[in-house]
Amino acid sequence: MTGPAMTGPAMTGRVVTGPSRALPAERVALVDLLDRVLARGVVVTGDVTLSIADVDLVTVNLRALIASVSTLAEAGGRK
Amino acid sequence: MSAVTEPSVVWAYAVTERDRPACLDGLEGVGGGPVRAVVAAGLTAIAGDVPLAGFGEAALRRNLEDLGWLEATARAHHRVIEAVAGEGPVVPMRLATIYRDDAGAAAALAEHAGDLRAAIGRTRARKEWGIKAYAARPDPPDRDAGSAPRPPGRAAAGSGAAYLARRRQQLTAQERARRDVVTSAELIHARLAGLAEQSRLHPPQSPQLAGHRMQMILNAAYLLADDRDDDLAAAVTDLAGRHPAVRIEITGPWPPYSFAALPEARQP
Numbered sequence: 052m053t054g055p056a057m058t059g060p061a062m063t064g065r066v067v068t069g070p071s072r073a074l075p076a077e078r079v080a081l082v083d084l085l086d087r088v089l090a091r092g093v094v095v096t097g098d099v100t101l102s103i104a105d106v107d108l109v110t111v112n113l114r115a116l117i118a119s120v121s122t123l124a125e126a127g128g129r130k
Numbered sequence: 131m132s133a134v135t136e137p138s139v140v141w142a143y144a145v146t147e148r149d150r151p152a153c154l155d156g157l158e159g160v161g162g163g164p165v166r167a168v169v170a171a172g173l174t175a176i177a178g179d180v181p182l183a184g185f186g187e188a189a190l191r192r193n194l195e196d197l198g199w200l201e202a203t204a205r206a207h208h209r210v211i212e213a214v215a216g217e218g219p220v221v222p223m224r225l226a227t228i229y230r231d232d233a234g235a236a237a238a239l240a241e242h243a244g245d246l247r248a249a250i251g252r253t254r255a256r257k258e259w260g261i262k263a264y265a266a267r268p269d270p271p272d273r274d275a276g277s278a279p280r281p282p283g284r285a286a287a288g289s290g291a292a293y294l295a296r297r298r299q300q301l302t303a304q305e306r307a308r309r310d311v312v313t314s315a316e317l318i319h320a321r322l323a324g325l326a327e328q329s330r331l332h333p334p335q336s337p338q339l340a341g342h343r344m345q346m347i348l349n350a351a352y353l354l355a356d357d358r359d360d361d362l363a364a365a366v367t368d369l370a371g372r373h374p375a376v377r378i379e380i381t382g383p384w385p386p387y388s389f390a391a392l393p394e395a396r397q398p
Contacts, residue, residue, distance in 0.1 A: 086335055087206050087387035
């Protein structure tokens, strides 16, 4: 079926239309979660600034993170 | 168990106007510890102790680059925020907002009380929904269908000039498809923003992190009144029909991560 299956309140990751290759739900959710919790408007491929109140600003380089994700994706095996 | 108390710092999850949300009992926070309320200035910070050994500045910097650690931490952070959001209005804190102690957290609440209250008011009785749209065909037009030009020389049918002509034609079609997809993204956003109280456009997610090659053309968040779930679903269904070259995904509902910024957080 091509119509969007949107019934309950939890529509997370629901593919609404178009050709899709099913993505592992856990990884899709992590991407969306990091998109939000790390910083609004942050570019995931760049440097991310996290506010550490009372302490300082910590700049985190996420290149290592992205490398790990790519490694995981390959290890997890594409179908 | 050691008699010596491990030095700890205070991890903050969210701010609410409620004294002490009931959901905190038994809730497991970042690092597996309990979650409690720190009250100041008529506001409550949802917080928990985390060991300095793993969450001090240097350790934190290191740990945040460890994907396993980051994922566990992000999920724990989100789990607490969701639980609290389930009981009423909440302003989620950015990951890794850490205070030296409760007094530090209380001072931060007091200092930003007005803005925090305004943020809570903005998001009350509203939900955040994420909309991601992709160009459904990474390389239009239908390369899969075998219409891509073959290099010349193998078969007599393909002269070099004919190949180049076909190639030119294909590139033009690709450019047109790309333009159409951008227009679709604009139309989708305009329609959904019309339903929303507020909207935010986020940078596209990294294809590496997302785990596929589709080009993300829209990564947006919409703040909708609680009773507009069906309107959103209907609009997305309609948009999906109108824009067949675009794949649309909905995520949510989320606590209002994208709409919680305080005024000074908007400064570069």
